[in-house]
Amino acid sequence: MVRSKRTHRPGELLYLVLRSNAGREVFPHAVDFSEFAALVARHLAACHIRLLAFCWVTDAAHFALQVSSVPLGRFVQRIAGQHAQRTNRRAGLRGHVFRQRYRAVVLTELQLPLVVSHLHLMPVRLGLAADPAEYLWSSHRSYLGWQALSWVTTEPVLHGLESSAWGGADRYRRFMQDEIEQRAARVAARGAPSPADEEQEFWRVLMPAKRAAAHDIAALEGLIDSVAARLNVGREELESRSRRRVLSLGRAAIAWHAMQSGIARLSDVARRLDRHPSTLSVGIERYRLQRPDLFDEPLARIVARGVSRSTSQG
Numbered sequence: 001m002v003r004s005k006r007t008h009r010p011g012e013l014l015y016l017v018l019r020s021n022a023g024r025e026v027f028p029h030a031v032d033f034s035e036f037a038a039l040v041a042r043h044l045a046a047c048h049i050r051l052l053a054f055c056w057v058t059d060a061a062h063f064a065l066q067v068s069s070v071p072l073g074r075f076v077q078r079i080a081g082q083h084a085q086r087t088n089r090r091a092g093l094r095g096h097v098f099r100q101r102y103r104a105v106v107l108t109e110l111q112l113p114l115v116v117s118h119l120h121l122m123p124v125r126l127g128l129a130a131d132p133a134e135y136l137w138s139s140h141r142s143y144l145g146w147q148a149l150s151w152v153t154t155e156p157v158l159h160g161l162e163s164s165a166w167g168g169a170d171r172y173r174r175f176m177q178d179e180i181e182q183r184a185a186r187v188a189a190r191g192a193p194s195p196a197d198e199e200q201e202f203w204r205v206l207m208p209a210k211r212a213a214a215h216d217i218a219a220l221e222g223l224i225d226s227v228a229a230r231l232n233v234g235r236e237e238l239e240s241r242s243r244r245r246v247l248s249l250g251r252a253a254i255a256w257h258a259m260q261s262g263i264a265r266l267s268d269v270a271r272r273l274d275r276h277p278s279t280l281s282v283g284i285e286r287y288r289l290q291r292p293d294l295f296d297e298p299l300a301r302i303v304a305r306g307v308s309r310s311t312s313q314g
Contacts, residue, residue: 008071013052013107015115015206016063016072018080021096025058032087033137036061039079041151047075050153052112055119055138057126061098064107064115066156076102108267111206112157114278116143117179118202124183125195132176143172160276175278182282189289205259205266205281219263220254220272227254230294239273251275252283253294 020026027033033056044051047070055062067075084097107115120143123135132140141147143154154172161171187193193201228235231250238250251273258264270277288295 008067008073010068011066013064013066013109013112014072015105015107016065016076017103018061018076018098019103020059021099023059024095024097026061026083026087026097027056027058027137028087028091032083032090035086036079036083037137039082041149043075043078044151046070046078049075050156051139051151052153052156053116053119053139053143054152055122055135057122057128057137062119062122064112064119066153072104105207109156109160110267110270110277112160113175113276114202114206114281116157117176117278120176121179121183124180125198132180140176143176178282179278182285186285186289205277216263219261220258220268223258223263224254224272227257241274248283249287249291249294252280252287253291255280256284256288256295 018026027036036056040051040054043049044065048068049070049072050066050068051063052066053064065072080096080098080102084095087097088094116139120132120138120140123129123138124132129135132138133144133146139149139152139154142149142152143157158172161175224235224238227250228238231246231253233246233250237244237247238254240247251269254273255266255269258269259266264272266277266280269275270280273280284295
């Protein structure tokens with residue numbers, strides 16, 4: 001099967017994943033991490049790419065970045081090829097260290113906080129650190145202001161958090177603390193999921209369009225009305241900036257059922273309700289535990305109940 005050619009668009013935001021080839025360790029020694037960092041820094045500058053976040057673990061290298069005039073493939077080819085040469089020379093081996101086919105997913109600005117939290121919590125999920133600040137090979141410490149890396153650009157993500165629920169000078173710290181607490185609550189309630197399960201859930205939230213039909217505006221509007229009626233709140237309250245518990249629950253339920261039914265993507269719901277996707281995804285995880293009846297209930301039944309309640313009130 002012929003693989004489609006990757007499209008390059010200057011200014012695009014991307015989530016890039018380079019996975020190990022045939023089970024090889026990408027960073028078998030501590031020195032491999034530091035040498036890879038120098039390699040990445042050099043070719044980011046040469047390719048005019050902005051690195052927004054990263055996390056490098058034993059079997060993969062993850063990046064959130066923004067490209068310019070130079071195609072991403074050129075950057076990948078340089079860092080993957082030169083890293084393989086170094087590690088092969090040291091170990092007396094041959095062949096590719098990374099898989100030749102990398103994964104690159106286009107992001108919106110609203111998705112950046114979700115991706116950054118995913119990358120920075122990765123060492124915790126994989127059991128490499130009890131706290132993300134303990135792990136040296138991610139950009140988390142740069143966002144905290146503990147480590148100055150000239151080749152990491154934090155401003156786009158921090159700017160995106162300014163208008164979210166985590167405003168203020170310590171917006172990133174508060175944002176990540178909330179993410180950590182929510183994950184701890186899920187683990188306490190359900191037990192620790194496998195890293196593979198958490199990875200799968202992340203991709204489901206990030207790319208619901210792979211399973212979803214085209215965005216249906218009318219259906220989304222009907223869903224908002226139905227959830228509002230189900231919770232006995234006004235549509236205008238769901239669309240407001242209020243953080244009342246029942247409103248946060250309603251927004252999470254709307255996002256969940258919209259994605260599950262294929263009505264809309266998470267980014268579509270976030271845009272419609274003027275929220276960040278990460279805010280909605282955190283709400284989904286929180287309220288699915290507290291109100292499973294609302295999330296497990298089929299969409300058709302929620303809509304029917306909403307219509308019935310609206311009719312009776314009218």
